[in-house]
Amino acid sequence: MADIVVIGAGLAGLACAGALARSGADVVVLDKGRGVGGRCATRRIEGQPVDHGLCFLHGTDAAFLAAIDAVDAERIPGWPRLVAGRGTPCHPTAFDPSSRRVAFVDGVNVFAKHLARGLDVRTNTKVTNLSLDDGQIHAATEDGAVFSAHTLVFALPVEQTSALLAPVPALAGPRALLGTVCTHPCWTLIARYDGPDDPLDAEISYPPEGALQLVVHDSSKRRHPRVRTLVLQARPSWSARNLELSAEAVTAILLAEAAALLGPWAGTPSLAVAHRWRHARVDRGTGLAAPYRLALPGGVRIGIAGEAFDPVGGAEAAFRSGQRLARRIGGEDRC
Numbered sequence: 001m002a003d004i005v006v007i008g009a010g011l012a013g014l015a016c017a018g019a020l021a022r023s024g025a026d027v028v029v030l031d032k033g034r035g036v037g038g039r040c041a042t043r044r045i046e047g048q049p050v051d052h053g054l055c056f057l058h059g060t061d062a063a064f065l066a067a068i069d070a071v072d073a074e075r076i077p078g079w080p081r082l083v084a085g086r087g088t089p090c091h092p093t094a095f096d097p098s099s100r101r102v103a104f105v106d107g108v109n110v111f112a113k114h115l116a117r118g119l120d121v122r123t124n125t126k127v128t129n130l131s132l133d134d135g136q137i138h139a140a141t142e143d144g145a146v147f148s149a150h151t152l153v154f155a156l157p158v159e160q161t162s163a164l165l166a167p168v169p170a171l172a173g174p175r176a177l178l179g180t181v182c183t184h185p186c187w188t189l190i191a192r193y194d195g196p197d198d199p200l201d202a203e204i205s206y207p208p209e210g211a212l213q214l215v216v217h218d219s220s221k222r223r224h225p226r227v228r229t230l231v232l233q234a235r236p237s238w239s240a241r242n243l244e245l246s247a248e249a250v251t252a253i254l255l256a257e258a259a260a261l262l263g264p265w266a267g268t269p270s271l272a273v274a275h276r277w278r279h280a281r282v283d284r285g286t287g288l289a290a291p292y293r294l295a296l297p298g299g300v301r302i303g304i305a306g307e308a309f310d311p312v313g314g315a316e317a318a319f320r321s322g323q324r325l326a327r328r329i330g331g332e333d334r335c
């Protein structure tokens with residue numbers, strides 16, 4: 001039993017839980033992953049970090065930027081500075097003069113770890129079922145535990161929140177709202193190359209057409225990279241059409257495009273790891289303006305935050321919606 005249970009330890013859930021905990025609430029955060037961060041994800045391959053979801057942080061919101069500034073880790077202000085290609089970034093405003101960009105030498109996930117500091121986060125804890133009774137809501141997990149609270153916050157991709165709400169008739173209203181939001185998938189490929197990391201012309205490139213939306217020179221973010229690493233991100237439309245292709249087939253297609261763009265060397269990595277993000281980014285046309293809060297008869301409160309609940313989109317939206325939901329739950333922002 002906690003005052004508040006937050007499902008999801010991505011940027012939205014951590015921002016929300018942190019603000020609630022600072023205001024004195026007893027908060028437990030549950031996440032099915034091995035670590036925190038969700039799509040703000042960094043893997044370590046033979047010790048070298050690789051950002052295989054979000055590849056840099058960007059935004060204009062003062063609280064978001066202050067939270068990034070508070071991270072005690074080596075940062076690369078302004079990354080990426082060397083940008084090539086005539087294609088469109090998924091967040092074109094990242095390159096507006098008013099927007100600040102930052103990457104971290106140890107990977108973007110240091111930001112999530114910073115937000116999680118001091119919080120009661122239970123990783124490897126997948127919520128599989130919800131039930132309501134006697135003024136409480138109960139979140140049951142895959143391994144048979146049950147977390148009960150008066151307030152439950154969902155900070156997940158909308159499709160995953162919707163699946164959890166489905167068996168509870170009293171939550172049909174918010175479920176219908178989530179049905180208006182559309183998210184796009186993204187196939188990504190981590191490609192490692194033997195040998196030193198010679199300079200490339202660009203830290204990030206946006207090809208004008210084809211399967212690839214962007215090519216990230218990930219090792220350009222590392223202090224002493226032992227090997228070159230690229231992260232290839234496929235376009236949303238291409239990823240949607242090819243979502244059920246095998247990882248091998250996707251790897252072959254994306255590497256062939258990388259070789260055509262950068263030279264034959266890019267087609268023959270020593271290691272290639274494909275990852276299918278089923279819910280990578282929210283479609284801008286369908287996002288919602290603010291986090292959702294519902295008070296049910298009997299005193300149970302439901303909150304929903306995440307990238308979809310703030311018009312700026314992306315990581316900044318996730319963070320802002322989490323903080324704003326915390327204020328609404330705390331009663332400071334009732335309108």
Ligand SMILES: Cc1cc2nc3c(=O)[nH]c(=O)nc-3n(C[C@H](O)[C@H](O)[C@H](O)COP(=O)(O)OP(=O)(O)OC[C@H]3O[C@@H](n4cnc5c(N)ncnc54)[C@H](O)[C@@H]3O)c2cc1C
Binds near residue numbers: 155
């Ligand atoms: C490839 C890629 C590129 C991107 N590029 C950019 C970019 O350039 N700029 C930008 O601003 N944003 C970008 N984004 C989007 C950005 O990463 C997200 O908007 C942001 O990280 C979302 O945070 P969130 O907290 O809303 O959700 P998430 O990060 O998805 O967090 C949700 C968490 O919930 C957990 N979870 C899910 N189901 C359950 C369950 N049943 N029980 C328990 N836990 C559960 C997950 O493990 C996850 O940790 C990109 C994303 C991807 C994948």
